[in-house]
Amino acid sequence: MVRTRVIPLAEQLLDTLGEQGYRSTSPRKAVTQAIAAKQGHFTAEQLRQQLPGVGRATIYRSLKLLVDSGALCRVLLEDGNLHYQLSHQGHHHHLLCVECGSSQDLLGCDIEDLLRQVSAAHRFQLSGHWLEVYGRCYDCLPKAATG
Amino acid sequence: MVRTRVIPLAEQLLDTLGEQGYRSTSPRKAVTQAIAAKQGHFTAEQLRQQLPGVGRATIYRSLKLLVDSGALCRVLLEDGNLHYQLSHQGHHHHLLCVECGSSQDLLGCDIEDLLRQVSAAHRFQLSGHWLEVYGRCYDCLPKAATG
DNA sequence: ACCATAATGATACCTAGTCTCGTTTAATAT
DNA sequence: ATATTAAACGAGACTAGGTATCATTATGGT
Incomplete structure (x- = not known):
């Protein structure tokens, strides 16, 4: 190693x-x-x-x-x-914690595929997209529950 | 009728x-x-x-x-x-044409489901998201090709 | 050490939007 | 129809976030 x-x-x-x-x-x-x-x-x-x-x-x-x-x-x-x-990787999305400001990268998920399918169904030529996902990370769940 | x-x-x-x-x-x-x-x-x-x-x-x-x-x-x-x-409906996403500025609504698509799955896999409590999709609508494809 | 030029910071400017406040106006009561 | 009054208005000051200009400074190559 x-x-x-x-x-x-x-x-x-x-x-x-x-x-x-x-x-x-x-x-x-x-x-x-x-x-x-x-x-x-x-x-x-x-x-x-x-x-x-x-x-x-x-x-x-x-x-x-x-x-x-x-x-x-x-x-x-x-x-x-x-x-x-x-930015640790190329194009990807984030799970943004609204509580602590941390973010997890969303790698290798199927969103792009889905968007491609949906666009095709609408005869729409996809050129780009913007997605952000908001919520609470595991560490912050207790805070939200008790706070 | x-x-x-x-x-x-x-x-x-x-x-x-x-x-x-x-x-x-x-x-x-x-x-x-x-x-x-x-x-x-x-x-x-x-x-x-x-x-x-x-x-x-x-x-x-x-x-x-x-x-x-x-x-x-x-x-x-x-x-x-x-x-x-x-805004014709409740929460939904848009296919935004960068050429003519028109937009198609994306109704009843599976993106929310996918996000729920992905969030769960990351032990992330989903509270919201923002998605915009950019590209060219069917009417604008010729323009983009020839222009 | 010198030099050309990339990079800097002060400051003016810009865009997009909010706030304040005295005036106007729509809707209601008379 | 008129009076009343709170909602809504517009002018303009202000703010946040960011860009452009330009004289000065500092870097990296020689």
Whole structure:
């Protein structure tokens, strides 16, 4: 069994940018570190409050680069707010916990198949879709019941 | 066969508001008429441009009332913009044509079932979801092919 | 160490929407 | 028909979230 070196997440994110020819600047380090320290999803605004030394434009620029590079993905919460979270795989959906903000990835599920069938039945040429699923994760069920 | 009187759509919308105790004012008439004349989805901004005589706040207020009353529903487009459209049924999803802006309702499909199964498998208590499907309707396929 | 240029932050701006408040108007009572 | 009064209105201030501009700074290659 080969033990691969565990690259800290922040470094990984920075490397992703590096691979695409983007420089490794100190604001970007701050942003990637802040992101790496997060659990679950977060907003640009949260990041901004956490990094008062980094300009607003820089934060939005960094988020955009990371989304474009596939390292982050955007998720839309029930309240209509846009959040970001680490993206571990290609296209997939999320079970978003409304209680603790965690999310589980929904991999290899049959939703795409179903959508393909349904679209075909409506003579509709499918080009994309957006799905978010809201609820409570197992850890948060007790809270919801007693709280 | 009973032939029911066809109530013009604008009147229907106004009646919906009336049933809930809201007054039938001339700005509201203008808004419901503009909506009734639309095909497919539209933004608050489009409505605003079409009705320069109606105040911004009034347009947003009317939209909110109509959404709350169930006559309209909100749809989120691929570009992240919020649109509105007539809502013919309860909770359902839409096949949104990115070409002409029309939409087909997806009724009685199995997506909810699938989501319930998947959630259960992840020990996740489902409370809601948001799904939009993008593509081209049958009428727009030729355009996409030749254009 | 130098240099070209990518990246930055301050700030102005923009879009989409909400809030406030003095005025108008619809629906009801007279 | 008129008076009454609360609902609804519009103007405009304000907010949140995000983008554009541009002079300055810092990075990475030489």
